[in-house]
Amino acid sequence: MKALERGIVVSTNSLTVWKVLQNEIINCEKCPRLVSFRKEVAREKRKQFRDFNYWGRPVPSNGPLDARLVIIGLAPAAHGGNRTGRMFTGDGSAKFLFLHLYTAGFVNQPISDNIDDGQKLIDCYITAAAHCVPPDNKLKPREVENCSQFLAREFDMLENPKAILALGKVAFDSVIHFARCRYEINGRFEFHHGKKYKIAKNFPTIFASYHPSPRNTQTGKLTSKMFLKVLRDVRKLL
Ligand code: SF4
DSSP states (O other): OHHHHSSOOOOSTTHHHHHHHHHHHHTOOOOHHHHHHHHHHHHHOOGGGTTSOOOOSOOOOBSOTTOSEEEEESOOOTTTHHHHSSTTOSSHHHHHHHHHHHHTTSBSSSOOOSTTSOOOBSSEEEEESOSSOOGGGOOOHHHHHHHHHHHHHHHHHOSOOOEEEEESHHHHHHHHHHHHHHSOOOSOOOOOTTOEEOOSTTSOEEEEEOOOOHHHHTTTSSOHHHHHHHHHHHHHHO
């Protein structure tokens, strides 16, 4: 699979097991609604990308397995990850996210355009609550539940996670749900941009941020200043 062979950087430890998992993700058809939607988007394409060979499958995760920062997004974008085959690549969210990750030193370049662009994540691993694009960017609870098995298995492979940056409420809730399955955790945890949560002794600190989608960044709901503050807080913890 091209998305696993190029543009994806992982440490050598556990690489084989990680690749097996990512191949499983790429071939997953557990959510019928998402399977049909990701193919439909890839078939119909956006006019400006009509010559592009869309990925149109579940998008694998990306980054070194010894990363201390784990970023969890919502799901691939229809004409971003679902087109290019890499998380946060080739769309408006990617532009905002990578400009700021670069400023904070978590990637080698400020752009994320395509799988051959030379991107290397630094101490940072990117995954999502769901690996398939949902219609209207809205996942059904069942779909998040289905994909959470992959998140749990990925976490077992990560060697040194210290901080989780949850981008948006769905990602935040999926992390809390995952943590509750593993640890004795009491209390309710609500999504608030800029807050951090230490919910269990052996679980990474969770940082919450609004999702860097154009809907948020172009309306001022999420500004550069706000996002850099979160990244600075993460850096301080690391
Ligand atoms: S969202 Fe996850 S569980 Fe559902 S089909 Fe895609 S990869 Fe499979």
